[in-house]
Amino acid sequence: MMISIRNLSKNYEEVQALKNISLEVKPKEIFGLIGPDGAGKTTLMRILTSLLLFDEGEVQVMGKSPISDYQFIRNHIGYMPGKFSLYEDLTVEENLSFFANIFGTTIEKSYDLIKDIYQQIEPFKKRKAGALSGGMKQKLALCAALIHYPKILFLDEPTTGVDPVSRKEFWHIIQQLHHHDITIFVSTPYMDEANLCDRIALIDKGEILNVDLPENISKAFDKTLYAIQCHEGNYQLIKKLREYTHFDSVFPFGEEVHYTDARATDIESDIKLYLEESGLTSIQIRKTASTIEDVFISLMNKN
Numbered sequence: 001m002m003i004s005i006r007n008l009s010k011n012y013e014e015v016q017a018l019k020n021i022s023l024e025v026k027p028k029e030i031f032g033l034i035g036p037d038g039a040g041k042t043t044l045m046r047i048l049t050s051l052l053l054f055d056e057g058e059v060q061v062m063g064k065s066p067i068s069d070y071q072f073i074r075n076h077i078g079y080m081p082g083k084f085s086l087y088e089d090l091t092v093e094e095n096l097s098f099f100a101n102i103f104g105t106t107i108e109k110s111y112d113l114i115k116d117i118y119q120q121i122e123p124f125k126k127r128k129a130g131a132l133s134g135g136m137k138q139k140l141a142l143c144a145a146l147i148h149y150p151k152i153l154f155l156d157e158p159t160t161g162v163d164p165v166s167r168k169e170f171w172h173i174i175q176q177l178h179h180h181d182i183t184i185f186v187s188t189p190y191m192d193e194a195n196l197c198d199r200i201a202l203i204d205k206g207e208i209l210n211v212d213l214p215e216n217i218s219k220a221f222d223k224t225l226y227a228i229q230c231h232e233g234n235y236q237l238i239k240k241l242r243e244y245t246h247f248d249s250v251f252p253f254g255e256e257v258h259y260t261d262a263r264a265t266d267i268e269s270d271i272k273l274y275l276e277e278s279g280l281t282s283i284q285i286r287k288t289a290s291t292i293e294d295v296f297i298s299l300m301n302k303n
Contacts, residue, residue, distance in 0.1 A: 088130030
C-alpha cells in the first residue's frame with residue numbers, strides 16, 4: 001500500500017481531531033477524503049506529509065514513517081495545501097524555477113508531466129503569482145507540487161473557492177495524472193467530487209464513517225427516499241415535514257427536499273395530504289435514487 005493508517009488519533013488539547021482512524025490507499029489510485037469543514041481532513045493530510053505529529057497509532061507512507069523517515073517522504077511526495085502558499089511577489093516562472101531548484105531538477109526535466117497544466121498558465125509566466133486569478137493560482141500550485149515527479153500527490157481541498165468551470169478543469173487534470181502512475185490523495189467538502197475518485201472515505205468529526213467505491217456507498221442507503229417540492233419553498237417545506245409525526249429525516253437538496261419516513265410502506269399520498277392540510281400548495285413528491293450526500297448525512301446523523 002502507498003498509504004497505510006492503523007488506529008490513528010490526534011488531539012488538540014481538549015479537542016480530538018482524529019479518532020482511531022484506519023484506512024489504506026492503493027498504488028496509482030485517486031483516493032478521496034470527503035467531509036465538511038472541521039472533519040479532520042487537513043489534520044490527516046498534514047500527518048501524512050510529515051508536517052504534524054500524531055498521538056497514537058501507526059502511519060506509513062510508501063512503507064516509511066512520517067516521523068523517522070520524513071526526509072525521504074518529503075522528497076517523494078507533492079503537497080498542495082488548501083491555502084495558496086507560493087511566493088506571491090515572484091512571477092509564475094520564478095516560482096517554478098525556485099521549487100525545481102529545491103528538488104534538484106528543472107522545469108524542462110518535468111515538462112512531460114506538467115505540460116498540460118503549464119501551457120494554460122504559460123501566457124502569464126511573467127506575471128506575479130499574487131496577481132493571478134484563483135483558478136490560475138491553483139494550476140500554478142499544482143505545477144509546483146509536481147515539479148519533481150512525485151510518487152504521491154496530496155491535494156488538500158484543491159477546488160475550494162474556485163469557480164465551477166475551473167473546478168471541472170482541475171479534476172480533468174487530476175484524472176489525466178493517472179497516466180503517469182501517480183497515486184493521488186485528495187480531500188474535498190464537495191460531495192459531487194466524490195464520484196470522480198476511485199475510492200473514497202467519508203469523514204466527520206474525526207471519525208471515518210465508511211470507505212468504499214463511490215457507487216457502492218451510493219447504494220448503501222437502506223430507506224425509501226422521496227424528493228419533494230412545493231410553491232412556498234424549501235424553508236416552509238422542511239419546517240412542516242419536521243413537524244410530521246412519521247418523519248425520519250429531512251434536509252435540503254438543491255431545489256428539492258429529500259425526505260425519509262419512519263414507515264416502510266409507500267406513503268406519497270399521505271405526505272401530500274398532510275402538506276396540503278398544512279397550507280402548502282403545488283406539491284410534487286416522487287421516489288428518487290440516493291446519492292453519496294444522502295448516505296453521508298444518514299451516517300453523520302447516526303454518528
